[in-house]
Amino acid sequence: MPNIEEKAQVVSEIKEKFQGSTGVVIADYRGMTVSQVTKLRADLRQAGVEYRVFKNTLVRRAAHEVGIDGLDSILEGPTAVAFSADPVAPAKVLSEFAKDVKTFTIKGGVVEGKIIDPDGVKALADLPSREVLLAQVLRGMQAPLAGMVNVLQGPIRKMGYALEEVRKLKEAQA
Secondary structure, eight states: OOOHHHHHHHHHHHHHHHHTOSEEEEEEOTTOOHHHHHHHHHHHHHTTOEEEEOOHHHHHHHHHHHTOOOOTTTSOSSOEEEEESSSSHHHHHHHHHHHHOTTOEEEEEEETTEEEOHHHHHHHHTSOOHHHHHHHHHHHHHHHHHHHHHHHHHHHHHHHHHHHHHHHHHHHHO
16 A cells, blocks of 8 residues: 555646646546557547546545545546546547447546536537637638628629620620
């Protein structure tokens, strides 16, 4: 059994991870094979997410010290915690993995200090990526400008059509 100093060090490490993360997802990893765990860790690493297994009491203590209360119901049984600076990344990777591996369940999470339930994690995972959201915002900003350009071109276009008709009439008369 680790001594008090080692536990305090682990609590400090977990506190730092909570403070440095905007997205945290807590999951139950029971019943997974070694190859499934290896694949999950590789997927998470590729997404820039840190995935660790900690004792529930240490996570509870660290969360309380950081000011996150209410994790008691989530921190029961085997618990793995995924930390990321991107609030959506751990939710996306773990939700996709949970679809394939039925024994893996998401217990909940923390986004910017607020506790979310498994449905909240799923909703977060369903959000489009940051790049897609930025493209949608940009498209929304460009739409009024494109509409205004189209409106301003209308009279010029109509005048061009009118001049073309005048040219055709003059050719027909000549």
